[in-house]
Amino acid sequence: MAEDARKLLELFQCMVTIRQFETMAQEYFAAGEIPGFIHLSIGQEASSVGVCSCLRPDDYVTTTHRGHGHMIAKGADLKKMVAELLGKKTGFCKGKGGSMHIADFSIGILGANGVVAGGLPITAGAGFSIKMRKTDQVAVCFFGDGASNRGPVHEVMNMASVWKLPIIFVVENNQWASTTPQTSTGSVQDLSIRAAGYNMPGVLVDGNDLLAVRNAAMEAIDRARKGEGPTFIENKTYRIRGHFEGDPQKYRTKAEVGKWQKKNDPIDLFSKYLIKNKKSDKSSLDKIRKDVEAELGDAVAFAKDSPFPEPKEALEDLFANSYKGGSPS
Amino acid sequence: MAEDARKLLELFQCMVTIRQFETMAQEYFAAGEIPGFIHLSIGQEASSVGVCSCLRPDDYVTTTHRGHGHMIAKGADLKKMVAELLGKKTGFCKGKGGSMHIADFSIGILGANGVVAGGLPITAGAGFSIKMRKTDQVAVCFFGDGASNRGPVHEVMNMASVWKLPIIFVVENNQWASTTPQTSTGSVQDLSIRAAGYNMPGVLVDGNDLLAVRNAAMEAIDRARKGEGPTFIENKTYRIRGHFEGDPQKYRTKAEVGKWQKKNDPIDLFSKYLIKNKKSDKSSLDKIRKDVEAELGDAVAFAKDSPFPEPKEALEDLFANSYKGGSPS
Amino acid sequence: MSERIISTSAALAEALHEEMARDESVFIIGEDLVSHEGIFGQFKGLPTEFPGRIIDAPISESAIAGVGIGSALTGMRPIVDMHFSDFVTCCMDEICNQTAKIRYMSGGQVKVPMVLWCPDGAGLRAAAQHSQSLEAWFVHTPGLKVVVPSEPADVKGLIKSAVRDDDPVMFFQHKQLFARQGPVPEEPYLIPLGQAAVKREGNDVTLLCYGSSYYLCKEAAQVLVDLNIESEIVDLRTLSPLDMETVAQSIRKTHRVVIVHEACLTGGYGGELSAIIQDELFDYLDAPIKRVAARDVPIPFSPGLEDYCLPKVSDVVAAVRAVTYK
Amino acid sequence: MSERIISTSAALAEALHEEMARDESVFIIGEDLVSHEGIFGQFKGLPTEFPGRIIDAPISESAIAGVGIGSALTGMRPIVDMHFSDFVTCCMDEICNQTAKIRYMSGGQVKVPMVLWCPDGAGLRAAAQHSQSLEAWFVHTPGLKVVVPSEPADVKGLIKSAVRDDDPVMFFQHKQLFARQGPVPEEPYLIPLGQAAVKREGNDVTLLCYGSSYYLCKEAAQVLVDLNIESEIVDLRTLSPLDMETVAQSIRKTHRVVIVHEACLTGGYGGELSAIIQDELFDYLDAPIKRVAARDVPIPFSPGLEDYCLPKVSDVVAAVRAVTYK
Numbered sequence A, B: 001m002a003e004d005a006r007k008l009l010e011l012f013q014c015m016v017t018i019r020q021f022e023t024m025a026q027e028y029f030a031a032g033e034i035p036g037f038i039h040l041s042i043g044q045e046a047s048s049v050g051v052c053s054c055l056r057p058d059d060y061v062t063t064t065h066r067g068h069g070h071m072i073a074k075g076a077d078l079k080k081m082v083a084e085l086l087g088k089k090t091g092f093c094k095g096k097g098g099s100m101h102i103a104d105f106s107i108g109i110l111g112a113n114g115v116v117a118g119g120l121p122i123t124a125g126a127g128f129s130i131k132m133r134k135t136d137q138v139a140v141c142f143f144g145d146g147a148s149n150r151g152p153v154h155e156v157m158n159m160a161s162v163w164k165l166p167i168i169f170v171v172e173n174n175q176w177a178s179t180t181p182q183t184s185t186g187s188v189q190d191l192s193i194r195a196a197g198y199n200m201p202g203v204l205v206d207g208n209d210l211l212a213v214r215n216a217a218m219e220a221i222d223r224a225r226k227g228e229g230p231t232f233i234e235n236k237t238y239r240i241r242g243h244f245e246g247d248p249q250k251y252r253t254k255a256e257v258g259k260w261q262k263k264n265d266p267i268d269l270f271s272k273y274l275i276k277n278k279k280s281d282k283s284s285l286d287k288i289r290k291d292v293e294a295e296l297g298d299a300v301a302f303a304k305d306s307p308f309p310e311p312k313e314a315l316e317d318l319f320a321n322s323y324k325g326g327s328p329s
Numbered sequence C, D: 001m002s003e004r005i006i007s008t009s010a011a012l013a014e015a016l017h018e019e020m021a022r023d024e025s026v027f028i029i030g031e032d033l034v035s036h037e038g039i040f041g042q043f044k045g046l047p048t049e050f051p052g053r054i055i056d057a058p059i060s061e062s063a064i065a066g067v068g069i070g071s072a073l074t075g076m077r078p079i080v081d082m083h084f085s086d087f088v089t090c091c092m093d094e095i096c097n098q099t100a101k102i103r104y105m106s107g108g109q110v111k112v113p114m115v116l117w118c119p120d121g122a123g124l125r126a127a128a129q130h131s132q133s134l135e136a137w138f139v140h141t142p143g144l145k146v147v148v149p150s151e152p153a154d155v156k157g158l159i160k161s162a163v164r165d166d167d168p169v170m171f172f173q174h175k176q177l178f179a180r181q182g183p184v185p186e187e188p189y190l191i192p193l194g195q196a197a198v199k200r201e202g203n204d205v206t207l208l209c210y211g212s213s214y215y216l217c218k219e220a221a222q223v224l225v226d227l228n229i230e231s232e233i234v235d236l237r238t239l240s241p242l243d244m245e246t247v248a249q250s251i252r253k254t255h256r257v258v259i260v261h262e263a264c265l266t267g268g269y270g271g272e273l274s275a276i277i278q279d280e281l282f283d284y285l286d287a288p289i290k291r292v293a294a295r296d297v298p299i300p301f302s303p304g305l306e307d308y309c310l311p312k313v314s315d316v317v318a319a320v321r322a323v324t325y326k
């Protein structure tokens, strides 16, 4: 499918934004300004952008512990994102969630998740509700190769197929689950093979090729909107950073990482494509990078200037209906 | 594979024993002598006998809520079985388990289960322990078509394949899960298709054809003993009785049941085979039926004469090590 | 209260009819609901009156609970039928890590209007995996409300409030009570969550109960009358939020407390209740708080064994005599 | 006690070295154990010393717990690493319906020698799904033993007993304590399950604690000295079986009790403990039993919020002053 140049540059900008956001997060974490744990998706931007750029604002997405890219690609406000990572009152979750539980329901992000595969059952519900409400929304769930070994994945895929729910299952097979290589814990190397066991289409995609991901996503989303049911997309990609920031990474060699970084960086690949096909040129791409830097700079400034929540705010937001006899009539 | 006549008659006798046992259970339940719930496998005897007759006493089996047949086929003592169903002190579980939790660890039956698919994770452990102990035992888990929709099935199949555990997965696809037809809740009609998603052999078998089941089982068991890993066998069969005794069965027609009963009864089919192939004759088969009746009669008499447990025995058997500081040195 | 007498199942079905008619976003999902109209007849008439809004799911508890959360987050009001409360164990992550926490973790961005409906309790000779009373686990899970009604009229008023509540509600009903009958007003009404009911007045002892234990206390109260002991029965109905005012008021009058529940003793809700009471009402107590509950073993199959494990009227009577020194 | 000082992680690793060397049937299974030698360094040296006996599993909690049960039933002594205690929610059926009940349901046919090892607790800014203390759920599950050690020496002696025990043991260790150091005898020794330890003697108040709350009590006791309050610290170490004798002995002396745990207050183990104490020792109590615990919310991410929710030394001091009226 031929994309117009403006759209292509938008996609490029989105990938760059994710990369710069996470590079910033990496530095702030190292500097001790981000508490807890963060998991970066550097090197996997094409998967986030390729899929989410095909979605409407009213479509749903469930993400994972590695979810910054999905949030940004779906259109999340950088200010509130940085603020949440820093635990500030102005963050998406008022500092209650952090990176692992970041969410923006206003754009259909039903939450990152600290539980591996925790998003899949939630997606089943989103898809089911779409069907009940008879809208043409769709629901996407991102999950990892490691997550694919968990039981809920099976239950949700079977259910989605039986009821033809408008769900797109996107496994980001970055070939590692924390310290374990996918091949050591998964009985099949191409997880998309399993789609056949659920009577749904399975698509194996080069997850670092933005346009390939986009094509697969568009087709799947189209099927889902038409009520033809779920699709299982496998984006083969690679995790460049450690599992979490600070991961000693004894389980793999620098060479392995380097190979992917040099030969297979999704942003490099796409910028080469843009230039080669005269969709843009180096200076315009550099300009985009600069603009993103500026925007991110503002977001960081906003977050740093924001106050922390008052300790006692910890007691707020538990229940929607007043704890005592909370039953609206 | 050619079986000698003596063996064939043994198999016949085993199926007849299961049928008569469950017919007895049906009557005793109707008469109010069996408390709680019972689930009968009448019509599925070829699956139990076909598989378990290929096992050694030291092999393991996990069964289900519909497990009488598996127990008997693995060689369980009828006396203790009837006694357990009646809640007697002389039952396998001293009356603590009943039909849904009947077990005989001395013959490798690691338990029936009240939780659908509850046996599969246990089988993973049995298979893993075999591998650790470097014996050539195998572990079989029986489960239903409905159970196949549960997450643990996925986790255990994947794990068994990755580690080449000596496990035989036997799904008894009797086409109904309580009130729901398999096709209404399962995304594929032949569940054995899913084997490919775990990189293990999947075998679809006419589950009412005793020798077909036996052949498939022998091959799978042979693979497992040789350390070549798990196999997924699907025995297509049919549940003749209600899901539980007393089931109103509004969900299916008498005609549907009748068709299977008349055309596809595994015991009829096998006796016809025996006679047609001159392995036996009607009178010898009748004699076997009579012998089984006699044996079952003794078992029932034993159970009825047995005492109920003393109420306070309810407090026994919880812990193996005395509750207070129970730590053997 | 009008004097129409109906069963607990009928009361539940009536309430659900009212709520599903009133609000299109309400639906019920679970296993084997349609054909039996609920294994206890509790959904009688719903499948025909609301086709497509009471759904038979695959045996996939995680996915079923997920349908609850995900649809509650996106505009629906799901009622998730757990089939047997014992099977919450097959979706504890979805219930306790996701449903209970998602509103809080997101800083209050969303509501989770969802009912997890759990038939629980023993007595059916259903043995260890089909007889548990697990409410205490959920009382210890911030983000969940926990309701355990006893009489048919409570069931009707409380399920309607639970369905309308914007937070996740664990709703436990004892399997043995579905056939029990009682007066239920024909007109729609709500009983707010967090409101206990004084169901019998008395000055000598306060009996705290919920669900099936209410009936034990009711019977015990009759027996106790012959011993000249007048018991006050407080049916908690909702465990979280707990109506401590009503509880305290009664105890300030009676100075004596017996707590009764069917869940096994150790770690049961009675412990929490006793701890709050002795802390807040220490000087009012003239005797130790006694707890009557099931034995600390799984529920055994054989009738004699099961009966031995469950709390009995005589246990309640004995506990009351102990705290009243009579 | 010898004065060798080592970390809690080292104490655990040493004990496991001893047990795995002593008994070939002991093995450890969980996620991401080998490369890190345990995410908290708790399995240091084991992968190299016992190759093939510490196993990295797929992310499949039900199957992993199943490997525990099934292998325990067939001759092995598995230690199942839950990675974070929060993930017990992904295998509650395997733990509570299968592991805890199978011996009982089978009429005592089998033993289930299995340890479920669960790193728990908050303070790492890990937020709601990686910070829970869930021991109370398992205390309410007949068939399980529950151990929650505090100091390194307790960890060594108790894990060895847990591994040798023929029943399933839930073994909780607080994530914040792995780096804590303390004296640990070099020679092998066992601490029996079900034995509490009086770790500080005092006549004015009994502080009941376990796991991380022991350290809160220890600090509080120092502060209280300046208020002329001598606290007796009873570290329960094992919650089931509970060592009620030691608890009672102390309370008969002090007449005052404060219970401290990190799990959230409502429905926590403190309720059970308080209920038993007021029942058995009613006449010995000169003040209500106070509980100090986490707030009844999920654990929030932002440091200031999380700290606000967790019990603090000052909370313990305040509770003691309340029960001693000082």
Ligand SMILES: Cc1ncc(C[n+]2csc(CCOP(=O)(O)OP(=O)(O)O)c2C)c(N)n1
Pocket: A065, A066, A114, A115, A116, A143, A144, A145, A146, A147, A148, A174, A176, A177, A178, A239, A243, D031, D032, D059, D061, D083, D087, D090
């Ligand atoms: C149920 C559960 N089990 C284990 C963990 C610990 N854990 C967090 S991320 C992770 C690896 C996930 O790997 P994968 O699904 O491939 O995602 P990736 O990190 O590669 O993006 C593990 C084991 C968890 N959070 N939840």
Ligand SMILES: Cc1ncc(C[n+]2csc(CCOP(=O)(O)OP(=O)(O)O)c2C)c(N)n1
Pocket: B065, B066, B114, B115, B116, B143, B144, B145, B146, B147, B148, B174, B176, B177, B178, B239, B243, C031, C032, C059, C061, C083, C087, C090
């Ligand atoms: C986890 C769980 N969910 C639901 C049930 C209730 N239940 C018992 S048997 C059954 C149907 C099982 O169907 P299938 O697996 O096909 O076995 P079959 O009864 O046909 O032999 C159901 C839903 C249960 N026991 N456990």
Ligand SMILES: [Mg+2]
Pocket: A144, A145, A146, A172, A173, A174, A175, A176, A177, A178
């Ligand atoms: Mg991965």
Ligand SMILES: [Mg+2]
Pocket: B144, B145, B146, B172, B173, B174, B175, B176, B177, B178
């Ligand atoms: Mg079936």
